[in-house]
Amino acid sequence: MILRIGINSLLLLILSTGALFPSFGHAQTMEDARDELAAFNWDAAYKHFAALAKTAKPQSETWAQATFGAAAAVSNRQPASQDFADQAAKLYQSIVDTTPQSKFTARSLMKLARLKELRDYPGDKPDLDGAVELYLKVAATWPDESIASEATLRAAAARVQAYDAPDFANVSAGISLLEKWVAEHPKDPYLSIMYQYLGDTYFLPLSTSARIAGDTEKMKQYYAKSLACYDKVNSIGWTDAGNQGPILWRCAVMSEAIGNTPSAIKYYTLIINQTPTSGKAYESQLALRRLGAPAPEIDLIHKSSVQPATRPAGQEVSR
């Protein structure tokens, strides 16, 4: 009897120890932490990565990885707060400051810029100028790596987000930055996205503000520029293939507005053939008949076999 009580007490002790210290007897591994991150379990991922960072050799690649993981996790813990954002920034900054050669450094600097650009919680004020500065630093520091193109794209977008009517100086600066980049990097993996974003920006705010102001000529000029960018995307391939229906409709309507009937016919036809489930195929048929062009039949078999833009061989996506 005494023996049984003793064994039971021992078991109880072991169980309670396990409950109090869940990591007892279970070593944290990078795989566990990564799995938690992949499953968006931010709290658990943060605990795992933070524990790994503590035990890793300072400034080693393992430390950089664990610190990066902890920063990524804490920046996404919810409810989002200034405190979490600050913790993440501190961790990313520690990687940038102490392990300049790590493969996590460029992305850490990029994430610092993202933290500045994004609203994390209601009332959070984006720091667009601060973000642009860091994006450009990434592009300048790692100019031959593909993260440079992503950073340039983000810098341009942060400029555009100023929507600084009426002169749109920042919007124009963003456009110039991207146009210079695409001219110098004709095989960039982000080329399709860059042209699509340029097309979007020529459209809104530039053509829209002209339209609302009643300046039809200016509106048409911007339509033409926007259309030229979308033409490029169409020839490269749509990154969000299958969802390009609304853009194709915009292209068709802009083409008609500037009197470019062949272009309008091309885009109305693409709507029917590429995105018959976008909802605009029937109206495209009507438009084609109105323009005196043949109207293909609507085939509702989804045609998303249109392949997304593919990365040119041999190019890294990002780092």
Add this chain to the structure above:
Amino acid sequence: MNALKRYRRRGKINGSMIGVVLLIGTVLASLGLVIKNIRDIEHPTKTTIRICHWQLEAGYRDAMNAVIAEYEKLHPDIQIVQMPVTEKVYTQWINTQLISGTAPDLCEMGKSNLIDKDEYTVQFFVPLGEEVVKPNPYNAGTALEGAMWKETFRDGMRGGFRDTLQDYYSVPTTSISMRMFCNVDLIKTVTGSAQVPKSLGQLIKVCEQVRKYSFETPGIGGRIIPIVSCYGSPAVTNPYLVPFTAKLESELDLDLDGQCSTIESYRGIITGVAGSNSPVIQAYWMAMKQLCDQMQQGFSQMDRQQAQFQFSNGNAAFMATGSWDAAGTYLGAKSQGFAIELADWPLPGPGEPYYEFIAGRANEAASRGAGPYGLYRSSAHKEEALDFLRFLTSVKGNEMLNDLSGWPPIVLGSQPSEKMLPFMPNPDGFTSSLKMGIGSRVGSVLEAESVAYLQGEKSLDAFLSVYDKSLTAPRSDSDWRSDGDWACWKDFDQRWRDCRNQERLLTRDEAIELMQPNAYSADRYRRTVLQQLRRNNGADYQYLFKLFRGKPLPTF
């Protein structure tokens, strides 16, 4: 009873013992039932897969059982258990199962925040992006052999794609659409012709004849109603919104995406292009009043079961509902001995009132698959469950499921039954419409006030005046912000939150790329970057608001 009294008299049993005996008996019976159920579910030698849903409509469970039987023939070592749960408790039931880690292997997706909200979806369900690009082996020997699983669906499996998570989290199994059910025998009895009305004018005329017949025919006493709706007035009025307001697109669609968004509609209403006094809006509501006058008094109180009961018993000439009610309705009609025809809600024809406002019918090309099932993350038999899902959405399996349940199939090549042909998505027609429900606050006012108007409780002017006030009136003398402004702010608020949520996807992918490059999807990453960029953290929305309101977007 006499024996009991005898025992009592002899002191061998007392009153309190009866309670104890009953209690023990109940416990034993419950235990036996639980053991039996567990033995039924957990077959000792087979792998058991459980699938849960809330589809209790006639035919669906039998159809699912038929598909299960067919699958089990191919896989004798697997047992599939169907778990139908009434939709009234599905939310609570599935929440409990998910949290306790005991959810079925395959769950119908919907009705619960733990299923619908991204942060929970990723915790409880398996992303299927890697699987849907592989061919469905059960399509071998069909025209779809070798095709990617996702490409074998009419909607390209978009019904299972989560834009915000950039992955597939469910697989749709059917398609849905709304139609007007017509009791052609009743129409023939009343009008002398079995012709289903082809225009709104004809429909109103037939309805008026039905009402007259109902009140003037001895023995009926007004029992027969021209129109019943399973889902209140919206099921009748919504099909007319696109036909009446699609022409506004050319003036309202500022971003030229082919739709009138909330902010575009708001601009249209406050600038007068589509305001309450505009001819098209007045015409729409007057036409809807004429239509709803054909329903019974106080129609908003009639629920789905009551409407079906009335129609199935031959007490209504027309019914508004969807494809999911078709099988039960056909069964009811058969037992009552009348024939049903399905049609679109007819539009005003040439020469009829309101014809000049009509663009054309609303199309259904963009309709998405329904009845989606997700794979539970903690399932002990993921591969087997996924395999059954492939069978369920193969040409043969999907045809069987939908044919027997009387629903339209979603898989290409699965033939719809003859009765389901009219429910197949029609790509002809228009898509854009004015959004009068600008945000949830104005939406609530619109819903309540429009029903009051359509039921004859208030005039059109009174209804629209309350609506206008809700949309545009400043909240107070010192606060210029209106509920319409609030709706725009709400959209902006959602936009930046979407961007922030997309950053979570990007963060995950960036970490995976650096830590586990072979699991990284560059396509997914770039798609998310593009979608996030195009939302501009909501700054474009702030800009548009300022452009047409002349004031910065307020905060709330």
